Amino acid sequence: MTSERTRTDLILSARGLNLSRDGVALLKSVSVDIRRGSVTLLLGYNGAGKTLLLSCLHGLIEQDSGQISAPPRDRQKMVFQKPIIMRRTARRHLQFVCPGLPDDQLADWMKRAGIDDRIDAPARALSGGEQQKLALVGALAARPDILFLDEPTAHLDFAATKFIEEMIHEAHDQGTTIVMTSHNRAQAERLGQDVLLLDAGTLVESGPANRFFSAPRHPLSKQYLEHL
């Protein structure tokens, strides 16, 4: 989407990513550029390869071929669709995922997430929404350069979704680059500045979100937007 942009604008650049498992091509020569400070929405049907691409970009899965240029691992964070929560208190979970976080900042993050009264409760006893908030503040508290979010509001109610979106906005305002997947068109339009559309492991279209939603270029994009 950014062939016209200079490389210095980019925080992450991937070229020709290929990934196969058991003879099935899951990512097919995918190339993406992520602008520094942008919110990029990764869209596509279930099984299109969104989570796989996110995992490759974050370095959780090694691609068979292709190259990725990204910030160092300690400057990246990822929040999973199903939050991975440790068997310890919410406070100790945050201390684990964000080592060195001062106590006052930790308490402040919990307060902003509205779960400060559960700070010493077992983290796994929190509700699904509270666990997702905990996972998100655990990632944001580290002030990463780039944050990967895999359907961060899937299965969440309106209030929790609103909170997560506010936190994404705030992180973005403070300069964090966001790359996230979503199946929610309204959310994609609210948050997205750039869009990448994947279909069966192939990057179908990429570009500015407003242009993508108003005038998609690829037939598959038009078809996808009709269903979204």
Next chain:
Amino acid sequence: MDILTPFQIALTLLATGDAELMSTITLSLLVSLTAVVTSLLIGLPLGAVLAAYRFPGRTPLIVISNTFLGMPPVVIGLLIYLLISRAGPFGFLGILYTPAAMMLAQTVLVLPISIALSRQAFESLNGEYALLFQSLGLGRLARIRALVFEARAALLTIALVCFGRAISEVGAVMIVGGNIRHSTRVMTTSIALATSMGELAYAMALGIVLLLVALAVNIASQLLRNSFRNLGHDV
């Protein structure tokens, strides 16, 4: 034999603080707890490494360890006996018929249990946390430390299983300990001796005491588990 007689004898022995019984209980606990702690110190890191990493020789290690799970205690006792008897390669240690030999035999007996169960617990947790650990960029040591902490409830259960196996064992400790009064006589060998001498009520009484000791250890572990929970550790 009156069904109540063993209970009466057991209560009398405990109430009067029978010196021989107390020394037997003390030695039983000392030998078994030492074996459990030693096997956990060796078995837990091995289980964690086998669970978290793939390396050449891993599968043969698992197979050998699992084979020892089914090894009869008397065979383990015999092997240890051959190793530490005067003519054996470790005869110079002079530990045959001492509590040290019994600790060694029980350690060998429960070590495969601590390896197998901890590997299973760590494998399950590692599967659950692998992506998070990778995302956080944790090194090997940090991963193993986190896994051990996360598995603390399972480890308590593993320790109990190992203790149950050790305290109830008779064949191996009989062979390498010799069941010497005031020296290497533990509860199970006392029961075996009493039974062979026809003192069935006394043997049964010792069995009841053994059960009470196991009950006390389990209550203690449950209290420990509850204290974890009260601290919000979600075990």
